[in-house]
Amino acid sequence: MKKIKYTALFLLFISFMSCDNDTLEDLRERGQEESIELEAFTQGSADFSKYVSMGNSLTAGFADGALYKIAQENSMPAILAQQFAALGNGGTFTQPLMNDNVGGLLAGGTQIQGFGPRLVLDLSGPRPAPVPLQSLVPSAVPTTDIVLNNPTGPFNNLGVPGAKSFHLLAPGYGNIGALPNANPYFVRMTGTSPDASVIELAIAQQPSFVSLWIGNNDVLGYALSGGDGTNPITPLAGDIGVGFEATYQALIGSLTTNISGVQGILGNIPNVTAIPHFTTVPHNPVPLDAATAGAVNQAYMEYNGGLQLALANSLITAEEANARTINFEASSSNAVVIVDEDLTDLSGLGLPNFRQATEEDLLVLPASSFIGTLADPQNPLSVNGVAIPLSDKWVLTPEEQNEIKTATMAFNNVIETAAAASGFALFDANTLLDRVASTGVETNGLVITSTLATGGAFSLDGVHPTSRGYALVANEMLKAIDATYGSNFEASGNLVDVSTFSTTYSASLLE
Incomplete structure (x- = not known):
């Protein structure tokens, strides 16, 4: 059997609304005669003079399966800082930039396992497809070394890819001597204070304005592992550093207690099962x-x-x-066979927990290159997903999706309560992603959707936004800041033009 691969690529359709009573010429003339008078910019009560951002990969600017320089330069907080500096008396914004646009990390000249170069779009086949950069440019190698060439802080962008809520409070999370338990990305930020936590580095700068977007990985890790239990959802209850609620409250308390008059914006957690990582590979x-x-x-x-x-x-x-009951037909669209741990245990009869997937199941994106391969290269019948059922890590069942939904709702309630209590603005990432995934979001003459590779919102890893997606997020944050602090980025026409931001970067972009 041939190896089965699946990459969803769809065309983008733009619809035009018509008016019953106006001809096209009427509308053109009206557009020339009427102009919208924008308000003069005001920052309201907000103080943007020193801005520090905290979070995970979504704050760092991670995209295409890696952290790389141009994506960092177009990260959400970098875009916010640009607007703050241009309009709101904002100061400089320093990021721990990677050395190159290859992505990936070295330690003493050796690539760290799991920290490879970025994905790029291969246009040579019948369909464009995400591939590792080195498959197109074999000479592309990472040059960012956490032992030999870390940048100098302090850093305004303290987004740490891979961080969960409790990691922001953890001492030693950026200590190179604590590897592999430390985070290599955070090692690059701690400098002469290797045991300082993320929150301590933020407080030390005494920012006037902060953004905190954390919690996504507290559910995403479980989802990316197919709910197989190797990366469990953070419990809601528990002590600081264990339970999400106490940990998040401690983060907000640390900021408001130790930084006089601090202002800020909090981001909640999107529905991670709506991202292309889970919606691209069909069940059949x-x-x-x-x-x-x-x-x-x-x-x-x-x-x-x-x-x-x-x-x-x-x-x-x-x-x-x-x-x-498992049944295959002469068809181009048979459902894969999966292991479902929630089925009745029939091991007493010698029966495993097998069934065929349905539309309610979500297959993870890497399954696209696994389904159809041979478990035993010497046995042409040992086809993964057919004769060999897909294990738990390849699929999210409805029961596992419900666990994620329940946790996300509970975590977002904690975040929303914290925003109200602290007076911080709230960025509703959950609602935004639902709009992107269901109807698309129209902005700056574009319709941005969650379709992998062509939708504009998500990068090639199916998890993280593109630069255009990060610009969309930044605009929504600016709107939320307007609502809370009386600024008028939107009404004064000072949101960023999302159409000017890229969705993919060429494989030739290496420096």
Whole structure:
């Protein structure tokens, strides 16, 4: 069987609204006669003179599976700082920039495992597809070394890719001597204070205005691992450093207690299951001819017969027996077979927890290059996703999705309560992503959607925004700041033009 790959690439359609009573010429003339008079800019009660941002990869500017220089320069806080400096008496904004646009980290000249170069778009095939940079440019190598060439702070952007809520309070999280438990990205920021926490480095700068967007990884890690338990959701309850609620309250308390009159904006957590990492690979990507389908069905005959025995003995319902029965057809769209731990345990009958996926299941993006490969290269029948069911790490079942939804709602309630209590603005990332994923967001003559590679919002890793996506986020933050502090970035026409920001960067961009 040929290796099955799937990359969703869709065309973008722009719709135009018509008016019953006006001709096109009427509208043109009206547009020439009427102009919108913008307000003069005011920053209201906000003090942008010293801005510090805290968070995870979404704050750092991570994109395309890596952190690299041009993406950092177009990160959400960098865009905010640009507007603050141009209009609101904002100061300088220093970021821990990578050395190159390759991405990836070295330690003493050796690439750190799991910290490789960025993804790029390969246009040479029948369909554009995300591929590792080095597959197109073999000579591209990382040059950022956490032992040999860390930049000098203090840094206004304290976004640490991979950080969960409790990591921002953790001493030693950026101590190179604590590797592998320390975070290599944060090692680059701590300088002469290797045991300082993220929150301590922020407080030391005594900012007038802060942004805090943290908590995404507290649920995303579980989702990216397919809910297999290797990266559990942070519990809501528990002590500081353990439970999300106490930890988040401690973060806000540290800022408001130790920085007199500090202002800021908090970001809540989006519905991570709506990102392209979980919506691109279909549940039914398996093409089979009649002969192959018959052979696979023969292999599952004993399993299906065992289900009927379990039904006869009232161990499962007829509904579950039907859901677990495996059947392939001569078709281009057979559903993959998965392991579902929430099915009734029939191990007493020697039956595993197998079923075919449905539209309710979400397959992770890396499954696109795994489904259809051979578990045993010497056995042409050992096809992953067909004869060999996909393990838990490849799919989010409805039960696992519900766990994520429940945790996200609870965490967002904590964040919203903290924003109200502290007087900080609130950026509703959850609502924004729902709009991007469901209808798209129209701005600056564009419709931005969550479709992988072509939608404009998400980079090639299917998780992190593009530079254009980060610009969209920055604008929404500016609107929220307007609402809380009386500034008027929006009404004065001083949101950024999202259309001027890139969605992809060429593989030739290395320096």
